[in-house]
Amino acid sequence: MNNLPARIKQLRAERAVTQDQVADAIQVSSSLIAAFETSRLVPQPDTAKALDEYFGTGDEIQQASAEARKDRRPAPSWFLPWRHAEETAATLRYFQANLLPGLLQTEAYARAVFASTGLHTDEEVASRVALRMERQATILDREDRPTFVFVLDAVTLRCGPPRIAKDQLLHLADVGARPNIFVHVVPDSAGLYAGRNGTFALATIEGGNMVGLLEDFYEDRVVAEPSRVTGMDRTWQAIGAVALPCDQSTNLILRLVNDHDDSAADLA
Incomplete structure (x- = not known):
């Protein structure tokens, strides 16, 4: 032991x-x-x-x-190329349409996400949460400080049990205050936009080459074929065009924190 x-x-x-x-x-x-x-x-x-x-x-x-x-429980084989990209890329971009990205989740939020599927034992949930927290420490605290850009659909800010939502939102605002991390929110007013097609991520590595990651129900897919990665990059640009600037995104996040405080006061 x-x-x-x-x-x-x-x-x-x-x-x-x-x-x-x-x-x-x-x-x-x-x-x-x-x-x-x-x-x-x-x-x-x-x-x-x-x-x-x-x-x-x-x-x-x-x-x-x-x-x-x-x-530790080993990472699935399909994830290894993406993990290498995350550990070496100069720029990492993530778009999330439904849940907050794993790199931005608190431990309590991550545990709730894994437990909500009903597919894992308590031991498996604990193992997956530990791996997620370890991945956060490895990627977000890299010594060479890559640039991170997260674009989140506003619906992601409202997902999760109320008992953990406030701490998760405060954590999101705190991480977004780091000088190399940029958090943008696509407001509800954007309506139908390119991000409705699904969640994905892009890593820009040495020489300007890009690698993509597409989320799937069973396992995510690493995309390296140039024409497909270029298509993902074009989708990213379209999503960014309707996202709020960082300061307005942070204000929206903090307003939701205040809403939780107001709700708690009403129940008192």
Whole structure:
């Protein structure tokens, strides 16, 4: 059994430092350190190396992290090319028509999404949530800081149980405030537009080449054929033309947060 979470806690206690202090020292979020210590996430190679350097533990954390990752549920084979694109692309663009993108989901929202299908056991839901949180940490906290652009249909802001909606919306606004992440919302007033055809993503990699990802019911499809990727890019441009600017999108998100507060006050 891997004792990495307990070991990180022990090392932190020996140094008498907080999770915030460790996070600041290795330039990650404190929530990420908390996730390591509660077994929800496993440090990726770069983060594990930074922790070893901070604690002076040689390659102990790196080896323990590698072992822990072997025990995780492996990503499906179809996803591997896209995962590589996400880990190396200079620009990543995501359009979501129904649910919030996995990279922007809180842990509670992700758990609700996986549980809602009725197809997974509690253990499978927990495993999938852990993988999603690990993917977020790997992609959003990349050292080379790629540019992220998310375009969301307004309906995605209203999906999810009320008990988790407010925290999810606040998280969305918080992530959107990062300098390399841009969040746009397509308002209801857009009516019928190109995004009604479905959810997809585009990664621009070295040399300007693009790779696409199309969402499917059973498994997503990675698209690399130039003419199809060009078509996806044209659809992206059409969607962007009806999306709100970032500041107006954030205002819309925060108005929905206030609506939740007002609803709670009415029930009190």
